[in-house]
Amino acid sequence: xxxHLPILxxxxxxxxxxxxxxxxxxxxxxxxxxxxxxxMLLVCGWLTQLSDDGQVRVYALGDWPAPFGIVxxxxxxxxxxxxxxxxxxxxxxxxxxxxxxxxxxHFHPLFQLQLxxxxxxxLTGDLFNLFVFFEVMLLASxxxxxxxxGLARTRAGIAYVVLNLIGSALFLIALGLLYGTLGTLNLxxxxxxxxxxxxxxxxxRVAFALLIAxxxxxAGLLPLSFWLQxxxxxxxxxxxxxxxxxxxxxxVAILRVQAVALAPAIPDLLSGWLTPLALATxxxxxxxxxxxxxxxxxxxxxxxxSAGSLLLTPVHASPQVVTAAIYYLxxxxxxxAALFLVAGLIASQRADCGDYFRAGPPVASWIRxxxxxxxxxxxxxxxxxxxxxxxxxxxxxxxTPAGTAIWIVLLGxxxxxxxxxxxxxxxxxxxxxxxxxxxxxxxxIGWQRALATLLLVAAAxxxxxxxxxxxxxAQRTASQLHAPGAYVAGVLGxxx
Amino acid sequence: MEALLASAIGVLTACGVFLILRARTFxxxxxxxxxxxxxxxxxxxxxxxxxxxxxxxRAGATYTDPLPQALVLTAIVIGFGMxxxxxxxxxxxxxxxxxDRVDPGKDS
Numbered sequence: 001x002x003x004h005l006p007i008l009x010x011x012x013x014x015x016x017x018x019x020x021x022x023x024x025x026x027x028x029x030x031x032x033x034x035x036x037x038x039x040m041l042l043v044c045g046w047l048t049q050l051s052d053d054g055q056v057r058v059y060a061l062g063d064w065p066a067p068f069g070i071v072x073x074x075x076x077x078x079x080x081x082x083x084x085x086x087x088x089x090x091x092x093x094x095x096x097x098x099x100x101x102x103x104x105x106h107f108h109p110l111f112q113l114q115l116x117x118x119x120x121x122x123l124t125g126d127l128f129n130l131f132v133f134f135e136v137m138l139l140a141s142x143x144x145x146x147x148x149x150g151l152a153r154t155r156a157g158i159a160y161v162v163l164n165l166i167g168s169a170l171f172l173i174a175l176g177l178l179y180g181t182l183g184t185l186n187l188x189x190x191x192x193x194x195x196x197x198x199x200x201x202x203x204x205r206v207a208f209a210l211l212i213a214x215x216x217x218x219a220g221l222l223p224l225s226f227w228l229q230x231x232x233x234x235x236x237x238x239x240x241x242x243x244x245x246x247x248x249x250x251x252v253a254i255l256r257v258q259a260v261a262l263a264p265a266i267p268d269l270l271s272g273w274l275t276p277l278a279l280a281t282x283x284x285x286x287x288x289x290x291x292x293x294x295x296x297x298x299x300x301x302x303x304x305x306s307a308g309s310l311l312l313t314p315v316h317a318s319p320q321v322v323t324a325a326i327y328y329l330x331x332x333x334x335x336x337a338a339l340f341l342v343a344g345l346i347a348s349q350r351a352d353c354g355d356y357f358r359a360g361p362p363v364a365s366w367i368r369x370x371x372x373x374x375x376x377x378x379x380x381x382x383x384x385x386x387x388x389x390x391x392x393x394x395x396x397x398x399x400t401p402a403g404t405a406i407w408i409v410l411l412g413x414x415x416x417x418x419x420x421x422x423x424x425x426x427x428x429x430x431x432x433x434x435x436x437x438x439x440x441x442x443x444x445i446g447w448q449r450a451l452a453t454l455l456l457v458a459a460a461x462x463x464x465x466x467x468x469x470x471x472x473x474a475q476r477t478a479s480q481l482h483a484p485g486a487y488v489a490g491v492l493g494x495x496x
Numbered sequence: 497m498e499a500l501l502a503s504a505i506g507v508l509t510a511c512g513v514f515l516i517l518r519a520r521t522f523x524x525x526x527x528x529x530x531x532x533x534x535x536x537x538x539x540x541x542x543x544x545x546x547x548x549x550x551x552x553x554r555a556g557a558t559y560t561d562p563l564p565q566a567l568v569l570t571a572i573v574i575g576f577g578m579x580x581x582x583x584x585x586x587x588x589x590x591x592x593x594x595x596d597r598v599d600p601g602k603d604s
Contacts, residue, residue: 154589176542
């Protein structure tokens with residue numbers, strides 16, 4: 001059982017998707033999906049606890065040994081990201097089961113396949129396999145994005161699909177180059193061959209640059225980030241909340257490739273250009289929050305802002321910076337998802353005003369408080385997790401060469417976000433409606449949606465309260481990530 | 497042989513990029529198809545070019561690398577599925593909006 005644990009976060013949602021496709025009755029699909037996601041949460045929790053012993057666990061698919069077969073690699077980072085994925089999956093599935101899944105067909109199998117792709121992308125140790133899991137994740141996300149219908153979603157979907165298909169083509173070119181020069185697709189094997197002399201360093205450099213460009217497209221680095229905001233604000237609330245982790249897949253991939261393969265062999269590939277572009281992304285997203293016309297659009301800009309802040313970190317090979325990045329990643333994913341769910345609740349309470357920033361029917365007071373908590377965390381205000389994350393990023397990035405510029409941009413962006421959230425939140429929630437229409441009672445929210453939203457909103461204070469143990473864990477994760485020798489030895493075995 | 501393959505990949509990529517930059521969904525779809533052809537040929541070349549060699553290792557005989565062929569097969573399947581989905585999406589946008597422009601413009 002222990003030996004097969006690493007494959008379970010991929011197998012459980014896959015089996016659930018098959019079971020759900022066998023019978024399309026909604027109660028059955030909901031029950032299977034819910035059971036599978038709870039099971040996945042337990043397995044990922046167990047895996048996270050097991051992997052905290054610092055060992056790199058390798059699962060060889062079909063029992064073919066590492067450089068020849070495909071392997072799954074579980075270290076602290078991979079286990080933690082799949083746990084985050086399971087938590088987010090459970091909350092968004094709960095929210096979607098309150099009626100969102102009735103708006104189109106096949107929501108539940110696609111949702112489970114999206115979880116397969118996400119977990120697979122975090123766990124795999126093979127770059128071509130990473131491509132395959134990216135495609136599983138993207139194909140599910142294309143259809144989930146279109147779920148519910150409407151021209152806006154179709155249009156946003158076309159741009160999103162075209163851009164990601166071009167990204168996939170670039171990914172394949174990079175993989176072809178890497179295989180042609182290094183003769184392997186296994187990340188650990190690649191890292192050890194890069195240190196040898198039997199390859200063309202210029203070609204390997206070009207290939208890794210292409211690979212990083214593809215990951216930057218997924219993460220939303222500035223010249224490649226114009227797709228993000230229209231896509232995320234067009235998606236339905238639970239889908240957008242699940243998408244909050246998709247930009248993080250690109251960031252984790254950059255962190256992983258940088259630490260394992262690039263830092264020992266090509267340490268200067270990212271330096272010089274990544275920090276200015278990430279700062280530009282942060283500035284662009286902060287300006288975007290000022291022009292957003294609805295809460296969902298604002299939340300999408302905040303996802304981009306957190307991606308930009310995180311992209312400041314991979315350049316620095318210091319475990320302190322990556323520790324801050326991991327904590328920031330956890331809290332920004334959960335806060336971003338919570339904001340999308342709160343936006344969905346507000347939209348459902350305000351009839352045709354939706355979540356647009358104009359005075360409308362009042363919403364329940366617990367939703368207002370939930371918005372206040374999430375908004376304060378997203379703006380980086382104490383005492384919530386957003387503040388702790390931002391503080392960690394700022395203090396660790398202070399000593400780096402671009403420290404002053406980073407401080408100016410991050411603090412300025414924080415100010416703009418605070419202004420936007422305060423102003424628009426007041427209009428959205430506290431401004432009385434000028435012409436009161438006959439008071440129709442707001443539609444009931446239902447316990448599923450309330451529970452799902454509260455679960456994610458509670459992350460803001462909880463992550464701040466447990467910041468001590470969490471940052472200690474993040475530190476262990478970062479130091480494991482920055483000891484690529486153990487990763488390579490763990491994957492390739494002791495014979496090399 | 498190398499020159500033929502390289503120029504074929506180059507021409508396909510150039511045509512694909514040109515078509516992707518058009519403003520309507522149908523040329524974009526064709527452009528993506530051409531680009532994926534170019535990528536598939538490129539993946540083939542990553543295992544080096546061998547004539548009349550089976551993808552099997554036998555004593556003394558020349559062989560061609562079987563892995564790029566497996567990769568190309570995967571890439572073809574995925575690319576085909578994606579293109580099919582994009583075609584459906586483009587048709588739906590055409591039916592809903594009445595035109596197949598990529599950029600919605602000011603009016604809608």
